[in-house]
Amino acid sequence: MCVLHLCKAPLFSPRLSSSLPSSPAVPPRSVEIEAPGSPRPLWYRPGQEVLLNCTARGAKPRTTLVWEVNGKQVRHTHLYQYTDRLDKRGRVTSTLGLRWRAPEFFDERRAVVTCRASVGAYSTSTSDTMYLDLAATARYNHYSSCGCRAGGAWAVLGLGVLVLFCRRYPR
Numbered sequence: 001m002c003v004l005h006l007c008k009a010p011l012f013s014p015r016l017s018s019s020l021p022s023s024p025a026v027p028p029r030s031v032e033i034e035a036p037g038s039p040r041p042l043w044y045r046p047g048q049e050v051l052l053n054c055t056a057r058g059a060k061p062r063t064t065l066v067w068e069v070n071g072k073q074v075r076h077t078h079l080y081q082y083t084d085r086l087d088k089r090g091r092v093t094s095t096l097g098l099r100w101r102a103p104e105f106f107d108e109r110r111a112v113v114t115c116r117a118s119v120g121a122y123s124t125s126t127s128d129t130m131y132l133d134l135a136a137t138a139r140y141n142h143y144s145s146c147g148c149r150a151g152g153a154w155a156v157l158g159l160g161v162l163v164l165f166c167r168r169y170p171r
Helices: 134-140 152-168
Strands: 030-034 042-044 049-059 064-069 079-081 092-101 110-119 122-132
Touching (some): 030 122
Antiparallel strands (some): 030 049, 049 092
């Protein structure tokens, strides 16, 4: 006796992926904190603008960059995202700028800035320390009445005249 079996196709079938396998993430070749026009170590006066860039070079895909100051993530209002640059091999250079006015973010006259970079499962960070120069503020605020900067010798001379005046005309 012959039995006929009917085969039913499933209502859905697994789809074969037609896309190529994704290439593995390539970590950045370097991650650097740059302070355009500022020599190391980084010193800032109150009121001076702090401008820093974190640049990750040679990653694929683009690097996600995050700024921290003294261990706290920085708000977007202080960040500037530069346009990514692509090299001949398809590797990406990403730069994220950080901007604020001193003394904000300084703690005990110093601030530790950290740039965290991640691509896929790869993550790294780099840090730098900057300092607040409170003495520079006092030094640059000593002006003579004509609007010119008065040097230390003039300050000593002025103090000497004041002492002589007080001795000559006591109250």
